[in-house]
Amino acid sequence: MSPSTSLRASPSTRLRASPSARLRARRFEFLIEWALFLCALLSIGTTAGILVVLAVETFAFLREVPITDFLFGTEWTPLFATPRFGVLPLVMGTVLVSAIAMVVALPAGLLSAIYLSEYANPRVRRVIKPVLEILAGVPTVVYGYFALLFVTPVLQRVVPGLAGFNALGPGIVMGIMILPLVSSLSEDAMQGVPRGLREGSFALGATRMQTSLRVVLPAAFSGITAAFILAASRAIGETMIVAIAAGQQPRLTWNPLVPIETMTAYIVQVSLGDTPQGTLEYRTIFAVGMLLFLGTFGLNLVSAWLRGRYREEYA
């Protein structure tokens, strides 16, 4: 023990651990730290592994199919006798369904965020927010059957020519699914706007609506955009709803009334089928998966960057 501690005859010296016990404790700490580090490494490693597999299989695929045929071809018939590997129909199906979802989720999500953030009193907000978040916790397979067995039949009564499988029904349901995300993240962004800005606006005679639309929304713009992009990326990656209710017909069309197929739904279709491993047909799912990954990853990056910028603005 150092002289300074032995001089202090306070009761706390008695509570001190002996040197060997301290050493043991330190070694234990060290082990814990390593165990935690390994856990972190494991999850990073898994992700990296997935990426490597994706990349390897994609390269194998691209050795047989020229990348231009893949990216710009307009026919996707990999399982036919004369296969075509143009991914555009799948991309279009994905974009179409996601666009419908965004058309539903953006206005509704934004309005609900404005209401929650600028109008609702704190007590109402405390009730509504968790309810919205429960909506986000409903398993997507439930949404899928909801689209197929409820929404589409109802729509068929008002929309002539709507097929049993289509982009419209799943798009709308997907919009409902991502609505809580849009609403919650947008509300967070709006809550991040300093109260002083609102007061400055009210003090000039602005109404609540004027303050929300002209001060709070623009001030929260990058945060809200980040929320939108994240929601779009969620829509693009969503699988169950479209696999169940949108059909399995890759089709280059903007028509929301007919069956289509998205990238995710295609991957499900082939994974569940009996395509033998190692074949070109099998490799298509990795190529499509890679494209999907790059798309959503890019969107997430933009979203994260915007959110970072937003945080800087009001640090």
Add this chain to the structure above:
Amino acid sequence: MSTAAGPTVPSLSGVAARAGQQTPAADRPVKIDAQHLNFYYGDTRALEDISVRIRRNIVTAFIGPSGCGKSTFLRTLNRMNDIIPGTRVEGKVLIDDTDIYGPGVDVVALRRQAGMVFQKSNPFPKSVFDNVAYGLRINGMASNRSELAGRVEESLKQAALWDEVKDRLDDSALAMSGGQQQRLCIARALAVRPDILLMDEPASALDPIATQRIEELVYDLKKAYTIVIVTHNMQQAARVSDYTAFFWLGRLVEYDRTDKIFTNPSEKLTEDYVTGRFG
């Protein structure tokens, strides 16, 4: 009214009432007349029986220790407290003889009439021009672009900011210095042509030079406006104001000409506070 005052509080009852009579006959008409105002945050009373007459075209300073209710009182004068849930007002505030808490009062018009400048400058994240134009636009106060530009220029000149920003009207207001931002907020408030200016510690976050500019501005503006300024800075209160109100624990202890408050106050509490012998 002073039952809950406790032993350290000298009898406050009647102070506010007496203050009215002690005030040397001011030649200016009364602009704001608060009568027996109580204010509550939920169940907590933050203001207790405040009665004060604020006269036209002079500067009135509110002083008092932190938490005594200066901001709260200032914000009752343009009903800014309305936006805080769970607050309640009792009593009357007459502005130009109309009770602003009476039925049928147009709060939007009231807030336009009584402009407010905040302690922490709060320019909108918009351009300099759009900041000043904001109030004009939402209130539909300019019929065309050139009228709008004219009003913006006029307000910036009034706030002694025009020369510094005339070449950068389209730049973000957030890129300006703290002192410029605060003057921008003053310009923004002036743009909607109020006749009262409520300023809550407008210079407390500024350096001495920027502070001096604000003080000069206040001095100039009082020709056209009725100004109420909250400040923690005794010298500032003494320099800029004609009348001073001293608040303590949610009450108005003394209200009188500024020179009297600072040289010969009638209340011991006031004297202790202005001489720095406090708590």
